[in-house]
Amino acid sequence: MSPKQTLVVIGNGMVGQHFLAGLVASTAKDHYDIITFCEEPRVAYDRVHLSEYFTGKTAEDLTLVPDNFFEEHGITIHLSDRAVTIDRAQKQVISAQGLVVHYDKIVLATGSYPFVPPVPGHERTQCLVYRTIEDLEAIQTAAAKSKIGTVVGGGLLGLEAAKALKDLGLETHVVEFAPRLMAVQLDEGGGAMLKHKISALGVTVHTGKNTAQIIDGEQCVHKMCFTDGEELETDLILFSAGIRPRDDIARASDLEVGQRGGIVINNACQTNDPDIYAIGECALWNGQIFGLVAPGYSMARTVVAHLSDQQQAFTGADMSTKLKLMGVDVASIGDAHAKTPSALVYTYQDGRSEIYKRLVVSNDNKYLLGAVLVGDANGYSTLLQYCLSRIELPENPDSLILPPRSDQSVGLGPDALPDSAQICSCYAVSKGEVCAAIAGGCNTVSALKTETKAGTGCGGCGALLKSVLDCELKKAGVEVNTDICEHFPHTRQDLYTLIRVESIKTFDELLDKHGRGLGCEICKPAVGSILASYWNDYILKQEHVGLQDTNDTFLANMQKDGTYSIVPRVPGGEITPDGLIVLGQVAKKYQLYTKITGGQRVDLFGARVEQLPLIWQELIAVGFETGHAYGKSLRTVKSCVGSTWCRYGVDDSTGLAIELENRYKGLRAPHKIKFAVSGCTRECAEAQSKDIGIIATEGGWNLYVCGNGGMKPRHADLFATNLDKDTLIKYIDRVLIFYARTAERLQRTSVWMENMEGGLDYLKAVVIDDKLGLGAELEQQMGHIIASYQCEWQTTLQDEQRLKRFRHFINSDQADQNIVFVEERGQPRPAKLNERRHFTLVEEAGA
Amino acid sequence: MNSWIDVCAVDDLQPDSGVCALVGEVQVALFYIPKLQQVYAVGNFDPIGAANVMSRGLIGDLNGEPMVASPLYKQHYSLTTGRCFEDAALSLPTYPVRVEDNRILVGLSHE
Numbered sequence A: 001m002s003p004k005q006t007l008v009v010i011g012n013g014m015v016g017q018h019f020l021a022g023l024v025a026s027t028a029k030d031h032y033d034i035i036t037f038c039e040e041p042r043v044a045y046d047r048v049h050l051s052e053y054f055t056g057k058t059a060e061d062l063t064l065v066p067d068n069f070f071e072e073h074g075i076t077i078h079l080s081d082r083a084v085t086i087d088r089a090q091k092q093v094i095s096a097q098g099l100v101v102h103y104d105k106i107v108l109a110t111g112s113y114p115f116v117p118p119v120p121g122h123e124r125t126q127c128l129v130y131r132t133i134e135d136l137e138a139i140q141t142a143a144a145k146s147k148i149g150t151v152v153g154g155g156l157l158g159l160e161a162a163k164a165l166k167d168l169g170l171e172t173h174v175v176e177f178a179p180r181l182m183a184v185q186l187d188e189g190g191g192a193m194l195k196h197k198i199s200a201l202g203v204t205v206h207t208g209k210n211t212a213q214i215i216d217g218e219q220c221v222h223k224m225c226f227t228d229g230e231e232l233e234t235d236l237i238l239f240s241a242g243i244r245p246r247d248d249i250a251r252a253s254d255l256e257v258g259q260r261g262g263i264v265i266n267n268a269c270q271t272n273d274p275d276i277y278a279i280g281e282c283a284l285w286n287g288q289i290f291g292l293v294a295p296g297y298s299m300a301r302t303v304v305a306h307l308s309d310q311q312q313a314f315t316g317a318d319m320s321t322k323l324k325l326m327g328v329d330v331a332s333i334g335d336a337h338a339k340t341p342s343a344l345v346y347t348y349q350d351g352r353s354e355i356y357k358r359l360v361v362s363n364d365n366k367y368l369l370g371a372v373l374v375g376d377a378n379g380y381s382t383l384l385q386y387c388l389s390r391i392e393l394p395e396n397p398d399s400l401i402l403p404p405r406s407d408q409s410v411g412l413g414p415d416a417l418p419d420s421a422q423i424c425s426c427y428a429v430s431k432g433e434v435c436a437a438i439a440g441g442c443n444t445v446s447a448l449k450t451e452t453k454a455g456t457g458c459g460g461c462g463a464l465l466k467s468v469l470d471c472e473l474k475k476a477g478v479e480v481n482t483d484i485c486e487h488f489p490h491t492r493q494d495l496y497t498l499i500r501v502e503s504i505k506t507f508d509e510l511l512d513k514h515g516r517g518l519g520c521e522i523c524k525p526a527v528g529s530i531l532a533s534y535w536n537d538y539i540l541k542q543e544h545v546g547l548q549d550t551n552d553t554f555l556a557n558m559q560k561d562g563t564y565s566i567v568p569r570v571p572g573g574e575i576t577p578d579g580l581i582v583l584g585q586v587a588k589k590y591q592l593y594t595k596i597t598g599g600q601r602v603d604l605f606g607a608r609v610e611q612l613p614l615i616w617q618e619l620i621a622v623g624f625e626t627g628h629a630y631g632k633s634l635r636t637v638k639s640c641v642g643s644t645w646c647r648y649g650v651d652d653s654t655g656l657a658i659e660l661e662n663r664y665k666g667l668r669a670p671h672k673i674k675f676a677v678s679g680c681t682r683e684c685a686e687a688q689s690k691d692i693g694i695i696a697t698e699g700g701w702n703l704y705v706c707g708n709g710g711m712k713p714r715h716a717d718l719f720a721t722n723l724d725k726d727t728l729i730k731y732i733d734r735v736l737i738f739y740a741r742t743a744e745r746l747q748r749t750s751v752w753m754e755n756m757e758g759g760l761d762y763l764k765a766v767v768i769d770d771k772l773g774l775g776a777e778l779e780q781q782m783g784h785i786i787a788s789y790q791c792e793w794q795t796t797l798q799d800e801q802r803l804k805r806f807r808h809f810i811n812s813d814q815a816d817q818n819i820v821f822v823e824e825r826g827q828p829r830p831a832k833l834n835e836r837r838h839f840t841l842v843e844e845a846g847a
Numbered sequence B: 001m002n003s004w005i006d007v008c009a010v011d012d013l014q015p016d017s018g019v020c021a022l023v024g025e026v027q028v029a030l031f032y033i034p035k036l037q038q039v040y041a042v043g044n045f046d047p048i049g050a051a052n053v054m055s056r057g058l059i060g061d062l063n064g065e066p067m068v069a070s071p072l073y074k075q076h077y078s079l080t081t082g083r084c085f086e087d088a089a090l091s092l093p094t095y096p097v098r099v100e101d102n103r104i105l106v107g108l109s110h111e
């Protein structure tokens, strides 16, 4: 066996790491000792998702390197050390820290750096860039001292940076030299629509602006002076004016570089020195730099193949992109600017819904060459496949961008795609490979991800992946059982429809007509919930009481020792001193453990079942109502203090929260529902983590839907902006009833949304455009719920028969001896097992 | 041998739901299923949750066997044998029930 050669990889970024991972999985690994230089203080991380660092991800979360990767594969890594030159005559790499390493082959994966225009003043403090974790740390520190932030550059990255600044609470500006945003990807119409939408979100966009100099500001740290004489004061400047390839080491080593930078490579990704390859953003292929990760990965695979003596050429890459910028969908495919000679262009613009779509089609009207989508990128996967797989277009290509007419459905099912169609561009996974994995037993998206890696990069192909999976499973005759349980051969949605259409009012009636057996703890509460959200009867009525979960049966939450907690409603979290005093007095009288909840109200714990009516009597006497903390129903509407007191508030968030909580209290649903209302974009009420979130803006209320805290947090989606109150309420009515009708049991709105075919756009179509013609009916149903509201505790206290249930024993007034409290921090808590034994002994000794 | 103890009237039971009775020193959960014309009696102590709460569980059937689901952690127990569906090592004690003159009698065995 020939002795091993030395392979030096310069740069451990996204592409460098992808190359290493591919190499150690290939046959070439046995022929090389591998050394890598990593200039940054940490190993490769996911730059594509870098912004998530601001939303809670840590540097560790973003890492791309599995634990022990380097040790396991015998790779030597030099962290925080930059390779400075390559002595090609001696075949040595020399590093900044003075290391001299022999090489046989080199892979340059040095990436790029943010271009900072040489404007006088660009080197002032708080003038930053957006590329590394260190950059983000610097931005965070600077933002904490700033009120206004400005991004220079309105491209893809610039807008992402603007979102980050906005999320950090800064008044945000974007300054773009070109006459439109995202000039590389979008045409004029698309750019204009995007500008309009982003401005509506509170980011000020200045296009066609050239910065002449940056000097000391009067109110802020800086003043930017533009060539047209205008000025902008800002505390922080983020340059995002494009990237430049890191070709310094190539220049120092006399490798060929392009006129405007970039290390020149051939189809095998070799530089003009055949022992040196270049891949990723530093490489210049056919006069092009690729500023996306997928082409870099493809280059990495090419080099792995080349080193394994296989033929594989890099032949360019598709630069189509789809992303969400501040909640706005933007996508660009292929020849978006219609540069192909005599291409045909179709444009569709919907001024009201702020949607812009453009198709670029070949001269014979047969093939899609490019597309631009702003405001609704739903058709992206389909259009991309038309373009990449050269699938012949329908007779009227514009049907692909026109809003669907009710009776026709245009689109491209996954079935129509050829096996060669690329499903995941990050990992170059074809439809054929996905289908093979499904045939091999992968029948969930997560299994497919593990098996093929598809979907584990940017995640953009997730929806398509799922639809291929569903379609294949269906073809294979795999039927997923969606019955709610063994007692009903129906889904929850079916049951809802049956109850509605047949006017069914009780569980027994439903069971007789459509089920079998006695029911169980799955179907009973589910049907109980449907009946409640449709008819809204008193839930402890004789015919309903057996359907309720324990908590609903006793209108309180059962604790681990069989005692209960009591949570009175405190709408919007606003409570009078007298209200607080009563809560304190009641808690003291019944010796209840007292705690402020995460939902801005007070929870009283440790009530015995027989004490519940007594306690509620006292609370109701002073005007408290049940807080439904036990129900799958509206919980709280959190509020911030809003414009009444807060110096930043732009509207009365507390007032609205109280109004909404009173409107929707008592509404039962497939799962609990939480709201919040914030008075301004600082978002102190955390509305974007709620099922329904509302944020005040200068122009009205912004509505967010389907957020979730809990086990799997989900950021809410922006649903509509600048609404007046009536429209806001109308939309919420419709969303909630539509949720009650169509969700699975115990499905929060977040998961409901994630599983909804058509997603956010579909929900918007149903609620805003009333696509199903259901709007009035949904509102009417909500009207019925609101009109039939009752405080369940008040009703219960008036019902002798019901109250009989609130005793521990049906035949004795004794209390449950098993309930024992001890004191901690001045309050009672349930005794632990060992403490309880001790207690019983003492009692016996005394008896 | 059993001694029969009168605990309550039939009307005191909750149809399709449960109540707890103190039978001698023992806490017994009573469930009334009108559809089967049956009253079941099992122990009120939840062996997993370690609390006296079984009478507050939801009832129904699994594969035709009448059962109660623990209100705390949702394990199912047979109402006829007391056996836990999820863990063969666990069971609730069961008690015989008689209905006489609209009164419910529960049998406690004495060795």
Ligand code: SRM
Pocket (backbone or CB within 6 Å): A557, A558, A559, A565, A566, A567, A595, A596, A597, A598, A599, A600, A601, A602, A603, A629, A635, A636, A672, A674, A689, A690, A707, A708, A709, A710, A711, A712, A748
């Ligand atoms: C009391 C409280 C904790 C506290 O001390 O602050 C609490 C306590 C309980 N929560 Fe919670 N949650 C409380 C706020 C929250 C919040 C924060 C919020 O609402 O802002 C969350 C995350 C937000 C969210 O729901 O999106 C939260 C997410 C959960 C979850 C996970 C839900 C999910 O979608 O993943 C559960 C489990 C469930 O519902 O299935 C849960 C379940 C529970 C239960 C009901 C567990 C149980 O079955 O016994 C707890 C019993 C309360 C009781 O006995 O009184 N609790 N819980 C809070 C009551 C708020 C209120 O005033 O009503």
Ligand SMILES: Cc1cc2nc3c(=O)[nH]c(=O)nc-3n(C[C@H](O)[C@H](O)[C@H](O)COP(=O)(O)OP(=O)(O)OC[C@H]3O[C@@H](n4cnc5c(N)ncnc54)[C@H](O)[C@@H]3O)c2cc1C
Pocket (backbone or CB within 6 Å): A010, A011, A012, A013, A014, A015, A016, A037, A038, A039, A040, A047, A048, A049, A050, A051, A081, A082, A083, A084, A109, A110, A111, A112, A130, A131, A132, A157, A160, A246, A249, A279, A280, A281, A282, A290, A291, A292, A293, A294, A296, A323, A458
């Ligand atoms: C905020 C942000 C969002 C992005 N979003 C997307 C997106 O949605 N989709 C997408 O496709 N792309 C996106 N990109 C671009 C993507 O991150 C890059 O295409 C990708 O990181 C390129 O990988 P690379 O390995 O070529 O460069 P890098 O990841 O930059 O890695 C190069 C590494 O080499 C190091 N290095 C350079 N010179 C030397 C030397 N001489 N010695 C040692 N080490 C050296 C650098 O410090 C760096 O760590 C985004 C980029 C950013 C910054």
Ligand code: SF4
Pocket (backbone or CB within 6 Å): A640, A641, A642, A643, A646, A647, A648, A649, A650, A653, A678, A679, A680, A681, A682, A683, A684, A685
């Ligand atoms: S969210 Fe509410 S409390 Fe927070 S700063 Fe804005 S108005 Fe003030």
Ligand code: FES
Pocket (backbone or CB within 6 Å): A423, A424, A425, A426, A427, A454, A455, A456, A457, A458, A459, A460, A461, A462
């Ligand atoms: S396309 Fe990026 S993960 Fe599949």
